[in-house]
Structure formats: C-alpha cells, structure tokens
Amino acid sequence: MDKQEVTLEMVVRQEQTLQFSSFSNEMALELGNLIVEMARAAQQAVAVDITRNGTMLFFHGMTGTTKDNADWIRRKSNLVNRTGHASFYTNIDVKRRGGDVDAIATLDARDYAAHGGAFPLVVKDVGQVGTITVSGLPGAEDHALVVRALRRYLKVDADAGA
Secondary structure, eight states: OOSSOOOHHHHHHHHHHSOBSOOOHHHHHHHHHHHHHHHHHTTOOOEEEEEETTEEEEEEEOTTOOHHHHHHHHHHHHHHHHHSSOHHHHHHHHHHTTOOTTOOTTSOTTTOOOSSOEEEEEETTTEEEEEEEEESSOHHHHHHHHHHHHHHHHTOOGGGTO
C-alpha cells in the first residue's frame, strides 16, 4: 500500500475489514502505544488520538510534533464523524472529481480536513463508535500508518482484503 496508488475501493475494503468485535479503554491504550512504537521504529514523529463516543481514550504527541498536529487531528476526525469514511477516502474522492481538498464547498476548512490519517473506529454489529487519528506525516503516510497498525493489532493479513 505504501508505494502503490490507493483507490476508493481499497479504502472501503480497509474500512470493512479493519473492525473490532468490541473496543475497550485498554484496547485504545494498546493500539495507541502500538502506533507510537511503529512510528518510532520508522523514525517518524506523529501525534495519535483515539476517541470513542466523544471521549478521548488515548492521546500522545511524540517529540517533534506541535499544537498544529492536535488541530489536524480535530479537523480530520470531524470529517470522519461527518462522513463515516476515513479522511483519506474523502481526499481520494475529491481529487478524483477534480476538486480541491482544501476548499470543499460543503465543509468549512477550519473544522474539516480531507487529508489522510483519520480512520473510523467501528465495532461490528454496532457501527462507528469513534476515530483513530494520526497527524505528522503527509496524509497518505498518516493513513498507511493507521492501517498498518490496525492490521497488526487485529491480526489481519494484508492479503485479506484490507
């Protein structure tokens, strides 16, 4: 996924495959720490937020991140909560239609960001209950980091459709 072009269909498969049977505060801590460790191993600096039902369960800003990363997290998460799709889905969709991801007519750019890195936190048979968001890398890389971490955490093979 890192080098090939990501399509809308790929993101939809990721969203359908990378779901939880349940999601606890402890799981948020484990997943958040996993994302931080993966970023550290790749010598990347990111901020990570995991929110369930409006309650922040995990937040960490690695050395090198700034308050701007928290604002990117807020804006990308707002988009996921509004659309029900990963923020990278909207990014790909808008670009495919020839639009400007920073000037979507129906979305105020001060509150919504159509850049990769926010992913819907979905519990099977319940629906979306929150967001998992990374900020600090280019949008496609933020998205890829979240997807890699979810695959690892959920033990979903990359060939399993995600």
